[in-house]
Amino acid sequence: MATGILSDLNEAQCQAVTTAADVVQVLAPPGSGKTKTLTARVAYLLAERRLKPWNIIVCTFTVKAANEMKERITKFVGHECAKQLKLGTFHSVALRYLKQYGQHIGLGKDFGIADSSDSKAIVKRIIKKNDYSIDAGGARGRISTQKAKGIDSEQLSRKAKNVEQQEFARIYQEYEETLKASNLLDYDDLLLRCCMLLRAEPACVSNVEALLIDEYQDTNNIQYELMGLFAQHRNVITIVGDPDQSIYGFRSAEIKNLTRMKQHWPDTLTINLEENYRSSGAILHAAQHIIEQDESRPPKKLQATHTYGQRPVLRKLPSAAAEADWLVAELKRIQALSGYLLQPNDFAVLLRSAALSRAIETALGREGVPYRMIGGMRFFDRAEVKLLVDYLRVVDAPGNNEAVERIINVPPRRVGEGTVKGLHEEARLKGVSLWRLVLDVVQGRCKPTTKVTPATLTGLAKFVDVILSAQKRLASVTAESAPLVNLLQHLITKLVYQDHLKRKFPDEYEARWTNVEELLAQTVEASDPQRLTAMVEDGALPSIEGLERRTESVTEDALSLFLANVTLATAGAEKAEQDGEKAQQLTISTIHGAKGLEWPVVFIPACYDGSIPHSRADDNDEERRLLYVGMTRAQALLYLSTPLRKSQREEASMSTFLAQSGVASFFEEHGPSIATADVQALAKTLRRDCPSDTAITESKKTLERDEDNYWPLTGEEPFEERAKWDRSRPGDATWCSGNTKPVSVFSTAGVTMQQHQEFSTATATTKPGFVSAKAQYDEILAQQKLKKVDERAAQAKQAKAVPDDKPKTRKRQIEGQGTIASFFAKPPGRAGDQSMTSGGDSLPDPKIESAMPSAKRAKQPLQELRNVNRAPSEKALVRPLLPAHKLSSAHLLRLPPSSTNMPAVSAGNAYMFLSSSPLQPEEEPAPEPADGMSTNDEIAAPQRKTLGMRRSLQGWNARGGKR
Numbered sequence: 023m024a025t026g027i028l029s030d031l032n033e034a035q036c037q038a039v040t041t042a043a044d045v046v047q048v049l050a051p052p053g054s055g056k057t058k059t060l061t062a063r064v065a066y067l068l069a070e071r072r073l074k075p076w077n078i079i080v081c082t083f084t085v086k087a088a089n090e091m092k093e094r095i096t097k098f099v100g101h102e103c104a105k106q107l108k109l110g111t112f113h114s115v116a117l118r119y120l121k122q123y124g125q126h127i128g129l130g131k132d133f134g135i136a137d138s139s140d141s142k143a144i145v146k147r148i149i150k151k152n153d154y155s156i157d158a159g160g161a162r163g164r165i166s167t168q169k170a171k172g173i174d175s176e177q178l179s180r181k182a183k184n185v186e187q188q189e190f191a192r193i194y195q196e197y198e199e200t201l202k203a204s205n206l207l208d209y210d211d212l213l214l215r216c217c218m219l220l221r222a223e224p225a226c227v228s229n230v231e232a233l234l235i236d237e238y239q240d241t242n243n244i245q246y247e248l249m250g251l252f253a254q255h256r257n258v259i260t261i262v263g264d265p266d267q268s269i270y271g272f273r274s275a276e277i278k279n280l281t282r283m284k285q286h287w288p289d290t291l292t293i294n295l296e297e298n299y300r301s302s303g304a305i306l307h308a309a310q311h312i313i314e315q316d317e318s319r320p321p322k323k324l325q326a327t328h329t330y331g332q333r334p335v336l337r338k339l340p341s342a343a344a345e346a347d348w349l350v351a352e353l354k355r356i357q358a359l360s361g362y363l364l365q366p367n368d369f370a371v372l373l374r375s376a377a378l379s380r381a382i383e384t385a386l387g388r389e390g391v392p393y394r395m396i397g398g399m400r401f402f403d404r405a406e407v408k409l410l411v412d413y414l415r416v417v418d419a420p421g422n423n424e425a426v427e428r429i430i431n432v433p434p435r436r437v438g439e440g441t442v443k444g445l446h447e448e449a450r451l452k453g454v455s456l457w458r459l460v461l462d463v464v465q466g467r468c469k470p471t472t473k474v475t476p477a478t479l480t481g482l483a484k485f486v487d488v489i490l491s492a493q494k495r496l497a498s499v500t501a502e503s504a505p506l507v508n509l510l511q512h513l514i515t516k517l518v519y520q521d522h523l524k525r526k527f528p529d530e531y532e533a534r535w536t537n538v539e540e541l542l543a544q545t546v547e548a549s550d551p552q553r554l555t556a557m558v559e560d561g562a563l564p565s566i567e568g569l570e571r572r573t574e575s576v577t578e579d580a581l582s583l584f585l586a587n588v589t590l591a592t593a594g595a596e597k598a599e600q601d602g603e604k605a606q607q608l609t610i611s612t613i614h615g616a617k618g619l620e621w622p623v624v625f626i627p628a629c630y631d632g633s634i635p636h637s638r639a640d641d642n643d644e645e646r647r648l649l650y651v652g653m654t655r656a657q658a659l660l661y662l663s664t665p666l667r668k669s670q671r672e673e674a675s676m677s678t679f680l681a682q683s684g685v686a687s688f689f690e691e692h693g694p695s696i697a698t699a700d701v702q703a704l705a706k707t708l709r710r711d712c713p714s715d716t717a718i719t720e721s722k723k724t725l726e727r728d729e730d731n732y733w734p735l736t737g738e739e740p741f742e743e744r745a746k747w748d749r750s751r752p753g754d755a756t757w758c759s760g761n762t763k764p765v766s767v768f769s770t771a772g773v774t775m776q777q778h779q780e781f782s783t784a785t786a787t788t789k790p791g792f793v794s795a796k797a798q799y800d801e802i803l804a805q806q807k808l809k810k811v812d813e814r815a816a817q818a819k820q821a822k823a824v825p826d827d828k829p830k831t832r833k834r835q836i837e838g839q840g841t842i843a844s845f846f847a848k849p850p851g852r853a854g855d856q857s858m859t860s861g862g863d864s865l866p867d868p869k870i871e872s873a874m875p876s877a878k879r880a881k882q883p884l885q886e887l888r889n890v891n892r893a894p895s896e897k898a899l900v901r902p903l904l905p906a907h908k909l910s911s912a913h914l915l916r917l918p919p920s921s922t923n924m925p926a927v928s929a930g931n932a933y934m935f936l937s938s939s940p941l942q943p944e945e946e947p948a949p950e951p952a953d954g955m956s957t958n959d960e961i962a963a964p965q966r967k968t969l970g971m972r973r974s975l976q977g978w979n980a981r982g983g984k985r
């Protein structure tokens with residue numbers, strides 16, 4: 023047996039890996055090792071059953087998953103063997119078949135792939151031209167749904183009953199004609215045509231000995247059909263999935279494909295995995311409670327293998343900006359309290375929709391926390407990158423009318439929008455491509471019916487010159503002379519691109535140019551002759567006797583292979599961190615984009631109705647599953663939060679999934695207190711070395727607050743903000759009537775950690791309702807908390823021994839907050855006491871405060887905060903919108919460091935970057951670009967970086983060594 027394939031698998035996993043059954047379903051909840059099991063089964067089939075790697079197809083849903091699965095299999099069976107697997111996303115495997123066998127269904131080799139902006143543009147134009155009333159975005163989605171169901175435009179047209187349906191059927195039909203005229207296949211076509219091919223020419227897959235599929239719950243009808251077709255000769259299939267994680271209903275994923283499979287292959291062996299290796303017990307309990315709100319789902323067992331851990335947090339904040347500030351403060355607090363056991367890489371912010379990221383990005387940028395974004399903001403969607411890629415696409419396949427239309431006047435060449443539209447329509451009527459017509463016009467072979475002024479003609483000639491010269495350049499370079507980078511450099515020079523970016527983005531030029539440099543860096547990698555040869559060789563399907571197969575050539579196909587990868591790369595296709603050294607960055611992702619991934623700490627902000635469940639979602643159960651998927655990404659700490667206001671005018675109410683009775687008992691209302699024992703438990707859960715006590719003590723010193731107690735638990739503005747408001751408006755109503763200064767309403771606030779027996783902490787035992795659901799866990803939690811408090815008391819005692827003149831090491835995190843905290847910390851008998859006990863009216867005396875040893879400064883007790891902020895008299899005094907609150911001015915507007923991490927074509931597989939899980943369409947479409955430059959990037963902050971991340975297949979063991 024190849025070393026270690028079964029060594030760290032449990033019994034059920036071993037059974038799934040070694041079973042002799044032909045058709046196997048491994049069904050299991052999140053974090054139970056489904057992917058690990060699938061990977062081990064591939065290795066087992068290769069090493070033990072001696073299947074040939076080129077006879078095994080492995081389909082994953084994301085490029086990341088494919089890359090990492092390959093990496094993992096490589097460890098078992100070696101690079102030479104692993105690279106020959108036909109492993110990739112459904113779309114990439116389908117593309118491979120179409121490129122090499124497409125001629126059997128009349129498909130030329132030189133077809134291009136329509137990316138989502140091409141498709142959208144085509145639909146939009148059809149609607150505009152025919153003056154239809156259907157919404158373009160909706161129509162594009164509907165076309166995709168029809169295709170996923172295998173319904174073509176003719177079938178749809180026959181079924182159409184009313185005017186709206188007939189109109190849509192015509193759009194669908196014209197859309198298909200346009201793709202055909204441009205020699206393009208869209209994303210769905212890859213699967214459809216592949217099905218067509220494998221039905222027409224089953225011999226193409228006669229070699230396939232085994233098919234394995236990850237994340238099976240998200241397969242749609244066409245993928246289901248493709249599964250049967252890939253495996254049609256031997257019917258050896260292993261799938262892994264979890265119905266509770268089906269979140270691609272919007273892409274026509276069919277949860278019922280699981281039962282369909284059993285009906286089709288009645289001998290299917292089903293294996294359930296029940297142990298969860300990812301998340302702490304507390305996180306699992308909370309997630310389980312949420313998913314069980316769906317009473318229609320069959321009950322399932324889920325066992326935590328880790329300790330109970332910290333209860334997840336459900337936090338209310340006044341606004342999205344405050345929520346973002348809190349999130350960053352929590353990140354820093356947790357890092358410091360853990361003695362930097364946790365690094366930025368360990369944190370993820372998961373969002374229901376990408377549009378919610380802005381406030382968080384701003385807060386992270388301000389605090390200098392580096393971050394990467396996945397799931398919604400693709401590198402290749404950035405205007406400056408997309409434009410160059412469009413140029414490459416036109417050089418490769420000039421028949422791509424949509425790409426031609428986008429670039430023909432960028433940089434500006436005095437070719438107006440009207441002229442382009444006119445020429446496009448004229449080309450359509452003449453049955454030629456837009457490029458062909460423009461070329462003929464420029465070269466004097468055709469007089470257009472569209473009005474073309476001399477200035478426009480000059481502009482068109484410039485455009486033609488760029489494309490022709492680039493094609494010439496490409497034809498003249500050899501594989502050894504780095505064809506892609508050579509071509510891209512040529513285009514950049516020819517377009518005077520740097521100047522163009524300077525003019526177009528004067529304020530963001532540098533960030534934009536960095537992206538161009540990153541693209542160049544990627545083409546340098548992709549131009550490597552060895553890599554090119556490997557791409558072509560490893561992408562080759564095995565020869566089947568008597569069946570014609572097209573081969574691909576390094577020089578001719580480098581550009582189209584590169585573009586195929588780029589076009590269908592999802593945001594998840596970022597560069598797999600290859601060199602070991604990776605920048606520490608927090609991850610921001612959509613929940614959809616986080617599927618299959620895991621992090622030690624996960625934040626899910628904006629948990630309000632309308633966001634999750636989303637206002638436009640028509641399946642609330644799927645929305646709940648989405649929340650479940652997000653929650654189960656967390657290993658050790660999980661934070662859910664909601665602002666109480668979506669905007670200045672609009673209130674937000676807690677997500678119905680979280681507002682239901684009983685839910686609160688699974689959550690804390692504030693971030694956890696973390697004592698040394700917790701750090702040890704955390705280290706154990708993450709399988710890392712625990713930092714020393716000294717390291718923890720030192721890192722704690724950097725914190726102004728070691729409790730999550732700045733923002734009131736009620737979701738109102740913090741005391742300080744209200745105090746500012748009062749101070750700034752002396753004549754206005756104040757905290758206590760008659761006072762012109764903010765005064766303490768924390769009447770019992772003179773509580774310190776040393777006096778823990780006398781005050782209430784927000785523990786399970788003191789919070790009403792907490793004891794009902796999981797009493798034993800609450801008990802444990804309560805004990806842990808008491809232990810923590812004792813530890814703190816001991817620490818504080820130690821600190822007391824330090825002479826008062828010891829230099830203060832604590833930094834201020836929030837302007838002025840030390841003052842308030844210290845105020846409440848004053849020991850009895852010192853100045854200011856009176857105000858604490860009697861609700862007095864004076865602000866703390868800064869001199870007294872600074873004279874106090876820092877160890878004596880109390881942490882504001884949470885229970886007190888809760889009580890205070892619930893005081894009805896205050897509510898009327900809270901100003902809804904306060905001046906932007908800043909956590910710290912030290913890093914004001916500092917951007918996360920730039921990184922050169924980029925999606926890279928994985929050596930050894932030309933098709934790896936074609937994802938089967940494209941992103942969910944943005945909820946709020948980005949404004950249409952003015953000049954054909956595209957997408958949400960026009961509004962993107964310059965600091966955005968789309969970078970790679972790791973899907974942990976090995977757990978944190980693998981990472982532990984690096985720390």
Ligand SMILES: Nc1ncnc2c1ncn2[C@@H]1O[C@H](COP(=O)(O)OP(=O)(O)OP(=O)(O)O)[C@@H](O)[C@H]1O
Pocket residue numbers: 030031032035050051052053054055056057058059264267298299300617618619654974975976977978
């Ligand atoms: N038998 C095991 N022993 C120890 N760790 C395991 C075992 N099985 C899985 N793990 C670890 O558990 C974590 C989750 O595994 P994996 O990603 O394969 O789960 P999954 O079921 O595919 O999760 P999801 O459905 O959420 O994507 C990984 O860190 C993995 O290494």
